[in-house]
Amino acid sequence: MNGVPKDSELDWVLVLAPFRKDADYIAAFLQEQKIEVQGAKVDDDLVEHLALSPGIIVITHEALNPQVVASVAAHLAEQPDWSEVPIIVLLERTAPVARIRIQLQTSWPGSRLLFYTRPIAPLELVNGIQSNLLVRLRQRQVRDSIERERELRLELNHRVKNILASVTSIFQMTRRGATTVEDLASDFTGRLQALSNVHTAVFQAGGEEVSLSAIIDLTVSPYNSDGVSRINVTGSDLVVSRDAGTTIALCLHELITNAIKYGALSHPDGHVELAWTVAKSAGSNFTMNWTEVGGPQVREPTRQGYGTRYVRSALGSLFGTAPEIVFAPAGFRCNVSGPAARISPESADL
Template identity: 55%
Template sequence: MAPYRKDADYLARLLGDHQVNVEIGLAGNNLAELLAASPGVLIGTHEALTPAAIEAVADHLNRQPSWAEMPVVVLLDRASRPDQVRAELSRVWPRARLLFYQRPVTAVELVSGVQSALLVRLRQREVRDHIAREIELRRELNHRVKNILASVTSIFEMTRRGATSVEVLARDFRGRLGALDKVHSAVFHAEDDAVSIAEIAALTFEPYMVGDDERIVAQGPPVTLHREAGTTMALCLHELTTNAIKYGAMSRPEGRVRFTWEVSKTQAPELGIRWKEYGGPTVEEPMRIGYGTRYVRSALTSMFGRPPQISFERDGLRCEARGLFSPLSATSDSHGS
């Protein structure tokens, strides 16, 4: 703001030569509009500080968010009383960083002061971004904690209904929480809040592998899932593994399990998973569907958007599921190979 002579044009050229973009404003209609754009620094000559301009700036400063404190550079004329001007402007503009220069001021001094003020403004906006990110992280943390507590509550209730003793309840509940803990640890240490199916399988099957034992084989292309899908996958694999150890192929030394996955190379790629047991005892369809089967069916239906095929074949349990890959993928263009 420099209404007299060619001061505004001179300042614009001077600062423009130092890569500082300048907008010229007056105490008229466009001042409020320019201030609404949240300028980095406001520069005003002494004679530009009319009551209307002071009021417009004061209104803008009062509307600033908590992180902001707009720097204001005031160029005083020779006849001014700096202490009096400073006291008055500090009173009407309490939320401004005031810098005063007595004219004539050298170009180097003014440019240096403006650049320093812009740096202050940049730091303020970094604080703004940090605050916004912290608020978002708190919301996300709150959402995740609620989801985890809901999962734990559901797991406990369904485990309790199928338990025949306190010992069985404690053992099964502990195992299911362990599966949840493993995949959350994997996601925590992974980049972009994602985890691969291969890593999920390795974490789930590791406790049941001894040496070079290949009783459980997991095989498929590189596929990365987002956190929710990865958690669901881990819990389902844990349930299938637990069932195989209790009643299926893993209950006998010669029993084997094969877990595979693939991504179809079609216009709308689909992810398919397959669990197959063989070499175990003869399988008979149970009279009552247990927690594990109910959970796997419900979880995979929610995950893939269609129910899985679970069949109790005589030579071993089969479980297959397939659905669109894009809603499950950690990256929109991740198709595996």
């Protein structure tokens, strides 16, 4: 009967029965039902057992002295809100049940009190204990549910703050590069849509990681409608972190916007080749190439616009190396490479 309680879906029982062999008898028929039991003495040993957090306390009439009542009361006072410890009190048939009930309810307000008079059939006591072990299990399940809800609220609060910070940053950068209200509204709306696409993909994935193919497909699909592919995509799928997916999607949005205004997508016969690879032989090195074909002749701008600045800064930060941006006459190119581990949690297995 002594020892540390075993791990179990159901809780364990603390028996406080100092006289005769009551504790041994109770333990014997509970153990026959595979119920974990611990016995305690009416001294400091009780405090040590209570510190182990029993699921149910079984206490006989003889153990109800002021010291025991006070120790149990102190234990109950430390219980969290979800916890209502079942306490089964075994009374003598001649005991003043009503008076004892009132006294214990006053002393132990954080308990679930049940009273039995002796002699009691073992089956009746076992049934009562098993029923209350299930009650205790339900209490713990409620606790777990409350904890999960609390964690979800904290995570939601964190994500909303991050999203608002991203929106604020995007607006400020867009405002600095806009020359008219119409440009501000159009560019800001497009960038928000790109951000929204990423969060949609992450939500559908159900976690902090997302398919790179899904991110890119959501970003480029509006430009590949009616059976016409203006942006040809090739690359094996790769799971990337939410932050990496967000950065790549926003950079692709800037490249698409630039191609529509000045590059290949501004010409009816123009298109874009977007390809990425992960080279296993090069220490899982990730490479992504954006190449514009069939557009007007490209001239390097006299000043660097917002989109170029953002792509250079964002991809450089993500991969640890600045991308190669080339304003070649035949078509604009943007190439970036870096360790796959910087964007993908699965790269270690590649």
